[in-house]
Amino acid sequence: MTTTSEPHTGATPPEAPDHPPTRQQPGAGSAITTARSQLATAVEILGYDDGLHEMLGTPRREINVSVPLRRDDGKIELFHGFRVQHNVSRGPGKGGLRYHPSVDVDEVRALAMWMTWKCAIVDLPYGGAKGGVSIDPTGYSQAELERVTRRYTSEIMPVIGPERDIMAPDMGTNEQTMAWVMDTYSVNQGYTIPAVVTGKPIPVGGSLGRATATSSGVVHTTKAALADAGVELRDVSVAVQGFGKVGSHAAAIFAGEGARVVAVSDQHGGVHDPDGLDIRSLFEHVDATGSVVGFERGEPIDNTSLLALDVDVLVPAAVEGVLDEITADAVQARWVVEGANGPTTAGGDRILAKKGVTVVPDVLANAGGVVVSYFEWVQANQAYWWTAQEIGEKLELRMLSAYADVAALARREELSLRDAALVIGVKRVAEAHQIRGLYP
Numbered sequence: 192m193t194t195t196s197e198p199h200t201g202a203t204p205p206e207a208p209d210h211p212p213t214r215q216q217p218g219a220g221s222a223i224t225t226a227r228s229q230l231a232t233a234v235e236i237l238g239y240d241d242g243l244h245e246m247l248g249t250p251r252r253e254i255n256v257s258v259p260l261r262r263d264d265g266k267i268e269l270f271h272g273f274r275v276q277h278n279v280s281r282g283p284g285k286g287g288l289r290y291h292p293s294v295d296v297d298e299v300r301a302l303a304m305w306m307t308w309k310c311a312i313v314d315l316p317y318g319g320a321k322g323g324v325s326i327d328p329t330g331y332s333q334a335e336l337e338r339v340t341r342r343y344t345s346e347i348m349p350v351i352g353p354e355r356d357i358m359a360p361d362m363g364t365n366e367q368t369m370a371w372v373m374d375t376y377s378v379n380q381g382y383t384i385p386a387v388v389t390g391k392p393i394p395v396g397g398s399l400g401r402a403t404a405t406s407s408g409v410v411h412t413t414k415a416a417l418a419d420a421g422v423e424l425r426d427v428s429v430a431v432q433g434f435g436k437v438g439s440h441a442a443a444i445f446a447g448e449g450a451r452v453v454a455v456s457d458q459h460g461g462v463h464d465p466d467g468l469d470i471r472s473l474f475e476h477v478d479a480t481g482s483v484v485g486f487e488r489g490e491p492i493d494n495t496s497l498l499a500l501d502v503d504v505l506v507p508a509a510v511e512g513v514l515d516e517i518t519a520d521a522v523q524a525r526w527v528v529e530g531a532n533g534p535t536t537a538g539g540d541r542i543l544a545k546k547g548v549t550v551v552p553d554v555l556a557n558a559g560g561v562v563v564s565y566f567e568w569v570q571a572n573q574a575y576w577w578t579a580q581e582i583g584e585k586l587e588l589r590m591l592s593a594y595a596d597v598a599a600l601a602r603r604e605e606l607s608l609r610d611a612a613l614v615i616g617v618k619r620v621a622e623a624h625q626i627r628g629l630y631p
Contacts, residue, residue: 221301223298233614247620247624256273263334278319285359301511302532311617360436373391373395405559406437408562415590427504432508433508437530439477443471453467457484461492499521519542524548563586566586
């Protein structure tokens with residue numbers, strides 16, 4: 192929950208993850224398979240050799256730790272924790288910490304790789320990293336989650352730090368989680384180090400604008416993609432899959448700027464109104480019940496049906512792999528703007544391309560979070576703070592500049608926006624590799 196003093200677009204969204212009830216299993220549509228396929232395409236376009244390809248596709252460092260927990264009733268449970276630093280050639284690792292029972296090292300590897308390209312695409316001085324613990328946070332008390340977080344932080348402490356690897360909230364974690372990470376790290380170092388994490392609460396060094404940054408970035412890139420086609424946001428209908436930290440704020444911002452948000456969903460189900468949902472009332476319903484299900488001002492809809500709605504813009508803001516060969520074939524939207532990481536499989540991408548759907552890829556569309564994380568990190572290092580307006584203006588400028596670079600390359604080389612974005616990101620990382628050289 193946000194504690195900032197910035198203007199609020201509705202009731203506070205839940206801290207639940209933005210995911211539907213099923214997750215993609217490892218295989219042709221798994222996150223790591225999709226990430227490697229995307230890299231291979233970019234490498235082929237760039238003409239890189241096998242050695243450079245292997246370096247770009249292999250994590251620089253991985254750590255796998257056990258995370259024991261003493262439950263409130265005294266029983267002991269054991270979880271698996273991971274931290275993957277995919278690449279640090281352009282700067283310290285940067286990436287979220289995810290709590291979900293299905294977290295495994297391959298998923299974290301994929302997410303870390305996407306963070307590498309994402310940071311390069313928006314030209315941040317970071318490499319890509321990601322972490323996770325195989326726990327369902329909804330089944331544990333705050334005290335238990337604090338103990339898990341502090342133990343996990345202690346176990347990976349040798350590889351993190353404000354100049355090594357900086358964590359942020361992700362699925363199943365929030366600003367309180369980051370406060371526990373910061374405190375654990377700081378206590379062990381002997382002094383307060385706010386820059387070891389981003390996405391912190393405002394009173395301990397968080398940045399204004401961080402809570403809604405990813406969602407704002409999604410809206411900025413959507414408007415830019417629409418503008419390329421001569422369409423304005425107020426003239427389109429939008430469906431959002433996922434009503435957690437990203438999807439809920441995105442829906443509120445879309446509605447606030449005049450778009451007609453006709454459907455949203457969470458892990459329990461969804462709600463649909465072709466005339467447009469009352470997002471403010473929906474927030475109040477979610478605050479009261481914990482889900483969008485049962486909202487009286489709309490009809491029930493399931494997650495799969497939402498993906499197939501006849502809308503202008505579809506925003507998958509849940510988990511990876513929801514748009515595969517089957518679900519992508521049913522998509523009727525003209526634009527798909529990826530609020531989640533890896534929501535479209537390689538096969539799904541091919542289907543959408545054949546259908547003429549414009550996909551604004553995750554490594555560009557949802558980069559607003561890491562952009563404002565960078566602003567937070569800079570502010571923490573300088574002990575100087577920008578206003579919400581300044582943060583918003585800097586975010587918009589960075590997102591629109593990155594989109595313009597990607598769109599220009601796509602037009603010039605006749606590439607999809609995803610391939611153009613990845614070519615830009617992979618090329619920037621490869622150049623850093625080559626300029627720095629190999630040691631020894």
